[in-house]
Amino acid sequence: MDLDTRNTLYDQAKKWIMEAGAIIKDQIGAPLEITTKSNPNDLVTTMDKNTEYFFVNRIKREFPNHLIISEEGYGDDLKDLEGTVWIIDPIDGTMNFVHQKRNxxxxxxxxxxxxxxxxxxxxxxxxxxxxxxxGGGAYKNDFRLPTLPADRKITESIIGMNHYWLCENRLVDETVMQHFIRTIRGTRLYGSAALELAYVAEGIIDGYITMSLAPWDIAAGLIILDEAGGISTNAWGADINLLSTNSIVACNPSIQSQIIDDHLQKGRK
Incomplete structure (x- = not known):
């Protein structure tokens, strides 16, 4: 993709995102129709669906040759990532949206x-x-995020982790993960994978680990984190596949081997 095309898409996508956000804020107190998908905690609302349709309708109208991967069913059924592909989560953190009206x-x-x-x-x-x-760096509003420090220590690191999979985890031995949690400085859970990846890029947490995320949960965050000097793989250090669900280790590169080699690989079931 050439620079002019990238800049055009950036400006158009930003405009739509701000418009969609304004609609959500305007309707944040309106009654919601809430249903579930894969389990009782996997929530979807009319706002999720309406926001996704907002994007899909505009993308298909403005860029008819572009393809879409999205959470709520309005996108395309793709077998590869050839061409220009938008990967969209209209509301990442739906449970927070429903219960907290924020985060x-x-x-x-x-x-x-x-x-x-x-x-x-x-x-x-x-x-x-x-x-x-x-190639242009990562930003928080108009502030360019500094490159992540190269000397982060695992014992001084805060890691975003989903506590639920620590209880239900069938991939990594729980005693190994207990040792890992005792080794690091602390854990945090924000309830939005997208925001947790953004926080790693910002450097306010040092890593994010989870065992099953869809492409729309992570697609934007991987780009932002990469531009901030971070690194993202699956739990075993392999490349992430944006056409399927993945385990994720996204972190400051200086602690990656201590997460994967010293803990996840050793505890792999």
């Missing part, structure tokens, strides 16, 4: 032939936009 985000990643070109994560209620263009 959720719009997540939009744009890929071309499998390469991450543009990423946006918009914390709607906080009015904070994390963004990145390939």
């Amino acid at each position: 959720f985000a719009i997540s939009v990643g744009i890929y071309h032939d499998g390469i991450g070109e543009i990423g946006f994560i918009y914390d709607v209620m906080d009015d904070t936009l994390y963004s990145a263009k390939r």
Whole structure:
């Protein structure tokens, strides 16, 4: 993708994201129709569906040759990432949206032939936009995020982790993970994978680990984190597949081997 195309897509996507965020904020107190998907805690609302349709309708009208991977069913059924592909989560952190009316985000990643070109994560209620263009650095609003420090120690690290999978985890031995938690400085759980990836890019947490995320949960965050000097793989250090669910280790590169080699690989079931 050439620079002019990247800049055009960036400006258009940002405009739509801010418009969608304004609609959500305007309707935040309206009654919601809430249903469930894979389990009783996997929530979807009319706002999720309406926001996804907002993006799909505009993308297909403005860029008819572009393809879409999205959470709520309005996207395309893709077998590869050839061409320009938008990967969208209209509301990442739906449970937070339902219960807290905050701590959720719009997540939009744009890929071309499998390469991450543009990423946006918009914390709607906080009015904070994390963004990145390939080769242009990562930003929080208008502030360019500094490159992550190269000397982070695992014993001084705060790691975002989903506590639920620590209880139900069938991939890593629980005693190994207990040792890991005792080794690091602390854990945090925010309830939005997109925001947690943005926080790793910002450096306010040092890593994020989870055992099952869909492409729309992570697509934008991977681009933003990469531009901030972070690194993302699956739990075993392999490349992430944006056409399927993945385990995720996203972190400051200086602690990656201590997470994967010293703990996850050793505890792998």
